[in-house]
Every structure is written in C-alpha cells, then in structure tokens.
Amino acid sequence: xxxxxxxxxxxxxxxxxxxxxxxxxxxxxxxxxxxxxxxxxxxxxxxxxxxxxxxxxxxxxxxxxxxxxxxxxxxxxxxxxxxxxxxxxxxxxxxxxxxxxxxxxxxxxxxxxxxxxxxxxxxxxxxxxxxxxxxxx
Numbered sequence: 001x002x003x004x005x006x007x008x009x010x011x012x013x014x015x016x017x018x019x020x021x022x023x024x025x026x027x028x029x030x031x032x033x034x035x036x037x038x039x040x041x042x043x044x045x046x047x048x049x050x051x052x053x054x055x056x057x058x059x060x061x062x063x064x065x066x067x068x069x070x071x072x073x074x075x076x077x078x079x080x081x082x083x084x085x086x087x088x089x090x091x092x093x094x095x096x097x098x099x100x101x102x103x104x105x106x107x108x109x110x111x112x113x114x115x116x117x118x119x120x121x122x123x124x125x126x127x128x129x130x131x132x133x134x135x136x137x
Contacts, residue, residue: 006047007046009044013031013038015054017029019055019057019076045059045060045091045092056088058071060104064101065102066102067104068098069104069105073089073092104121106121
C-alpha cells in the first residue's frame with residue numbers, strides 16, 4: 001500500500017473522525033473537539049492513501065527539548081495489519097521537529113506493548129519514588 005505522510009491536518013478532520021469511529025473508545029469525539037486537539041498539538045502526523053484519504057494519524061504534545069508524549073495513535077480498521085501502524089510510528093519518531101527531543105513517551109493498552117516494542121519503545125516502570133498521576137475532569 002502506497003502511503004504519503006502529511007503534517008497538516010486541515011482537510012483531513014472528517015477522515016480523522018472516521019478513523020476514531022472505528023474504535024469504540026473514541027467514537028464520541030466531535031469535529032470541534034478533534035480540531036481543537038490537533039490544532040493545539042505540537043506535531044501532527046497522518047498517512048494518506050492514493051485517494052487522499054487519511055487512514056492513520058497520531059499527535060505529539062512536546063516542549064521540543066526534553067519531552068514529547070504521543071497521543072491518539074489511530075489506524076483505520078480498513079488498513080490494519082498492513083504495517084500502517086509501523087509506518088506511522090516511524091514517521092512520528094523521525095519527524096524533524098522532534099529531532100532534539102530527548103525522549104518520546106506514550107501510553108497504550110497491554111495488548112499493544114509488543115507492537116510498540118517492535119517500533120523501538122521500551123516498557124518502563126515509574127522511577128523509584130515516583131508515581132504516575134492522573135487528574136480527570
């Protein structure tokens with residue numbers, strides 16, 4: 001499958017929402033929410049197919065120096081198991097705006113740990129004396 005990387009989400013929000021809707025936990029995202037989330041991310045990377053349809057995407061929140069956190073990695077169900085996820089992660093980790101970032105992080109479900117390890121990520125325990133905290137509104 002021939003794919004092209006894009007870093008501008010404009011024109012692809014509907015396709016991105018369509019990708020999210022192929023996953024139950026993102027199905028309720030609205031167009032406005034998705035636009036705001038992507039516009040306020042430091043880096044957006046999408047993959048489009050030969051028909052100019054966005055089939056995969058991810059975004060990064062970053063300070064462009066020390067840390068970057070990858071969010072919302074999504075591959076449309078029509079193209080899963082075709083190495084699209086690997087290509088997307090490669091495009092994100094190789095993005096020139098992230099070249100000086102010391103470390104990239106992401107959170108994933110347990111069944112995706114092996115996939116992300118195959119992309120070069122390492123599972124890490126919290127540092128001694130540290131805890132991962134979460135605040136939800």
